[in-house]
Amino acid sequence: MFFCGTGIAAVETVRFFFPRVVFHPPTTFKIGPPGGFVSGSVPDTYGVILVDPRWKRDNKFFVVRAEDRIYAIYARCTHLGCMVNWFEGEKTYRCPCHGSEFHSNGVNFAGPAPRPLDRLKIFLDVDDQLVVDTGTIYTVKHFDDKNAFVAV
Numbered sequence: 001m002f003f004c005g006t007g008i009a010a011v012e013t014v015r016f017f018f019p020r021v022v023f024h025p026p027t028t029f030k031i032g033p034p035g036g037f038v039s040g041s042v043p044d045t046y047g048v049i050l051v052d053p054r055w056k057r058d059n060k061f062f063v064v065r066a067e068d069r070i071y072a073i074y075a076r077c078t079h080l081g082c083m084v085n086w087f088e089g090e091k092t093y094r095c096p097c098h099g100s101e102f103h104s105n106g107v108n109f110a111g112p113a114p115r116p117l118d119r120l121k122i123f124l125d126v127d128d129q130l131v132v133d134t135g136t137i138y139t140v141k142h143f144d145d146k147n148a149f150v151a152v
């Protein structure tokens with residue numbers, strides 16, 4: 001009995017020094033000023049000038065510069081959630097799981113995906129830097145909402 005109590009005390013002492021803390025990864029990412037997303041090329045059929053995939057691998061989003069706005073596309077396929085890839089040559093996002101394909105603006109056109117790729121909150125901070133918040137998602141009905149894009 002004494003031995004058991006000592007063991008519990010030892011465990012509690014260890015727990016004291018290693019408290020249970022849940023670490024949440026950051027959801028906001030500074031991606032630079034709007035002027036950094038200019039390619040000089042003409043818009044494609046979907047009004048997209050540039051798709052920037054720099055944040056796809058680590059943060060799961062693409063930054064899109066369109067004619068009149070900048071928005072962030074969530075790289076999660078709207079079928080079952082696999083990560084889509086951007087193919088610059090074909091100006092298409094493609095899902096490796098079941099073959100869904102999306103135009104440069106994220107609108108689905110092939111495969112089982114039921115709707116366009118979602119978008120993420122984007123806004124300008126006090127330093128005029130674009131910030132993407134992966135914690136807030138906009139579905140297609142809300143693409144024109146405040147903070148679903150930044151006008152340029």
Ligand code: FES
Pocket residue numbers: 077078079080081082095096097098099100111112113
């Ligand atoms: S998860 Fe993308 S097509 Fe199924």
